[in-house]
Amino acid sequence: MxxxxxxxxxxxxxxxxxxxxxxxxxxxxxxxxxxxxxxxxxxxxxxxxxxxxxxxxxxxxxxxxxxxxxxxxxxxxxxxxxxxxxxxxxxxxxxxxxxxxxxxxxxxxxxxxxxxxxxxxxxxxxxxxxxxxxxxxxxxxxxxxxxxxxxxxxxxxxxxxxxxxxxxxxxxxxxxxxxxxxxxxxxxxxxxxxxxxxxxxxxxxxxxxxxxxxxxxxxxxxxxxxxxxxxxxxxxxxxxxxxxxxxxxxxxxxxxxxxxxxxxxxxxxxxxxxxxxxxxxxxxxxxxxxxxxxxxxxxxxxxxxxxxxxxxxxxxxxxxxxxxxxxxxxxxxxxxxxxxxxxxxxxxxxxxxxxxxxxxxxxxxxxxxxxxxxxxxxxxxxxxxxxxxxxxxxxxxxxxHLLEVPNGKITFEGMVKNIDVGVQYLAAWLAGNGCVPIYNLMEDAATAEISRTQLWQWLHHPTALLSDGRKVEWAVYEQATLEAKERIREIHGADCFEKENFALAAKLFDQMTKADQLEDFLTSVAYEYL
Missing domain, CATH: 3.20.20.360 (Malate synthase, domain 3)
Incomplete structure (x- = not known):
């Protein structure tokens, strides 16, 4: 050889x-x-x-x-x-x-x-x-x-x-x-x-x-x-x-x-x-x-x-x-x-x-x-x-059959939950833990990816509407982000976003959601910070 x-x-x-x-x-x-x-x-x-x-x-x-x-x-x-x-x-x-x-x-x-x-x-x-x-x-x-x-x-x-x-x-x-x-x-x-x-x-x-x-x-x-x-x-x-x-x-x-x-x-x-x-x-x-x-x-x-x-x-x-x-x-x-x-x-x-x-x-x-x-x-x-x-x-x-679009509503609560779960998971991942119990579900990178890509998809297509009739616009996303962060503070402490992992997780998740091009994998982006 x-x-x-x-x-x-x-x-x-x-x-x-x-x-x-x-x-x-x-x-x-x-x-x-x-x-x-x-x-x-x-x-x-x-x-x-x-x-x-x-x-x-x-x-x-x-x-x-x-x-x-x-x-x-x-x-x-x-x-x-x-x-x-x-x-x-x-x-x-x-x-x-x-x-x-x-x-x-x-x-x-x-x-x-x-x-x-x-x-x-x-x-x-x-x-x-x-x-x-x-x-x-x-x-x-x-x-x-x-x-x-x-x-x-x-x-x-x-x-x-x-x-x-x-x-x-x-x-x-x-x-x-x-x-x-x-x-x-x-x-x-x-x-x-x-x-x-x-x-x-x-x-x-x-x-x-x-x-x-x-x-x-x-x-x-x-x-x-x-x-x-x-x-x-x-x-x-x-x-x-x-x-x-x-x-x-x-x-x-x-x-x-x-x-x-x-x-x-x-x-x-x-x-x-x-x-x-x-x-x-x-x-x-x-x-x-x-x-x-x-x-x-x-x-x-x-x-x-x-x-x-x-x-x-x-x-x-x-x-x-x-x-x-x-x-x-x-x-x-x-x-x-x-x-x-x-x-x-x-x-x-x-x-x-x-x-x-x-x-x-x-x-x-x-x-x-x-x-x-x-x-x-x-x-x-x-x-x-x-x-x-x-x-x-x-x-x-x-x-x-394999491409049939799933039926269902897009809700403001769904936006909040995606941000909430996505940021919590990413903060844990940056701290070295890739398998995280959140709201009685075992979250891993795959479920966090759904949260991230859904938000990107909804925000980058003007036809996306919430169940209450509102367009999924950036102002709505910012409102959902504020609510999600409050929920995270209730779990992890009022000062959690002053800590490195949560601050970085929130920043990266926000950047990937707002990016013009959808990143293939959040772990590829976050890996540079490990």
Whole structure:
């Protein structure tokens, strides 16, 4: 193997776990990944920009006639390993040590350890996260709470571990290769695979991943090439790596077959990344005044465009003999309010029953307290290990079905809540916390993105009207901002906006909302301040 490590620079060199994670051999592997795949990544990101321009000019997403043969073909993905045949309930969360232990012990079938939307990418979080997962796979992970002194350690039986690296658009600015930032996706994937492929093999499982925010099947091809290269580099058999792709962009929903086809040796199915999907719908159709999306809380899986996307995902996956995973329940248990808690759990139950009846093979929750509710729903309607036998031949989805505009009102309260939640989340993210309970929902970057892009969309199209008849104008936005800040002060203190994180969060959120051009990702903008 040619040594391409000409210059690897770590900009922060004082973290305790760093020496054990960034070994010379690991850095060599990262350098090889960067050398082979960075140029292609940049090309794919440029293609995203070109595609966005075309959509804004009126060329809407559609089922590509060029790849019709793949969609109509009778191929299937490679057989799944035994430990991936049943994924009834999956829990997701950040890569903090206590979270890793609790999630693996939670009783879920799968824990998705998330380096992406629910983890703020501070250097400490990224390095600690790698150390935590390595220790968990080696069964050498424990934790003592510094406040309660409670001790945490792994049970004998734990959930199967998946890892979600960052998306293709994100860099890791603290590690430079030949003076160039390494891809966050390659950094997260590379370090986890390097340190853990043998550990997981020893335990009878494998290196399993979730791939976020793909916008095109060529991006799936890029990941497949990364997997092939990594397996060859480590002398690991082809197909050892398995990956579930989150279908969380509107463009990817037209390419589900193609994405599975590109990853067919490594595929572990698709997932309904519902919150990012709504965000993508708004972002990709930003230039069209006839695609205005109503208040965030009104856009659920009952909306025709969301139901079409979910049904198509099930049909597509089952035709290819691979899992179709349901979406995230963002609710969390509500203490000291039995009525509110009951309403929240009822909402979760109905959502999970809908998924199970539709034919999903499992679902996501954000909190251990929701696992019994989700499991009961799937136990009622999924009597086998999965629902792969349900073909969904009744599903006929067209371009128009996936693009159908959701019905509902835009309200002043919706504006206030978007600013309120968006600023609170961004302040927490800047402080190093990417998974934040706000108003009894677990917010991550995806839900904050909906809040931000909705405001931008409403304010940049003169046809947007509030339910009370007012136009969504800048004066209305300023009024909503004042009200949102008052609500935040009631929670975080009268002087909270005098503190660095809240002041910066409010400033950045306001700037992104007012910008002439919609920023692709708030995390890309805010990352410069970490």
């Amino acid at each position: 040619t040594n391409h490590t000409k210059s690897v620079t770590t900009l922060l060199k004082n973290h305790p776990a760093q020496a054990a994670i960034l070994t010379e051999e690991a850095l060599q592997f990262l350098s090889e990944l960067h050398h082979h795949f960075e140029v292609k990544r940049q090309h794919l990101l440029e293609q995203r920009k070109n595609h966005q321009h075309k959509i804004s000019q009126g060329v809407l997403p559609n089922f590509d006639p060029i790849t019709k043969g793949i969609r109509m073909g009778n191929w299937q993905v490679a057989p799944l390993p035994v430990d991936l045949l049943e994924r009834r309930v999956e829990i997701t969360g950040p890569v903090h040590r206590k979270m890793v232990i609790n999630a693996l012990n939670s009783g879920a079938d799968v824990f998705m350890a998330d380096f992406e939307d629910s983890t703020s990418p501070t250097w400490e979080n990224m390095i600690d996260g790698q150390a935590n997962l390595r220790d968990a796979n080696a069964r050498q992970v424990d934790f003592i709470d510094p406040v309660s002194q409670k001790s945490y350690e792994l049970n004998e039986k734990t959930a199967t571990l998946f890892v979600r690296p960052r998306g293709l658009h994100l860099d890791e600015k603290h590690l430079l290769i030949n003076g160039q930032k390494i891809s966050g996706a390659l950094f997260d994937f590379g370090l986890y695979f390097f340190h853990n492929h043998q550990l997981v093999k020893n335990r009878g499982t494998g290196p399993y991943f979730y791939l976020p925010k793909l916008e095109h099947y060529l991006e799936a091809r890029w990941w497949n090439e990364v997997f092939d290269f990594a397996q060859d580099y480590m002398a690991v058999p082809s197909g050892t790596i398995k990956a579930t792709v989150l279908i969380e962009t509107i463009t990817a929903s037209f390419m589900m077959d193609e994405i599975l086809f590109e990853l067919r040796t490594h595929s572990a199915g698709l997932n309904c990344g519902r919150w990012d999907y709504i965000f993508s719908y708004i972002k990709k159709l930003q230039g069209h005044a006839d695609f205005l999306v109503p208040d965030r809380e009104l856009v659920g899986m009952n909306m025709p465009f969301m139901k079409a996307y979910s049904d198509l995902l099930i049909k597509t996956c089952h035709k290819r003999n691979v899992h179709a995973m349901g979406g995230m329940a963002a609710q969390i248990p509500i203490k000291n309010d039995e009525h509110a808690h009951g309403k929240a759990m009822d909402k979760v139950q109905k959502d999970k029953l809908r998924e199970a009846k539709a034919g999903h093979d499992g679902t996501w929750v954000a909190h251990p307290g929701l696992i019994p509710v989700a499991r009961e729903a799937f136990d009622q309607h999924m009597k086998r290990m999965n629902n792969l036998h349900i073909e969904r031949g009744d599903v006929k989805v067209s371009d128009e």
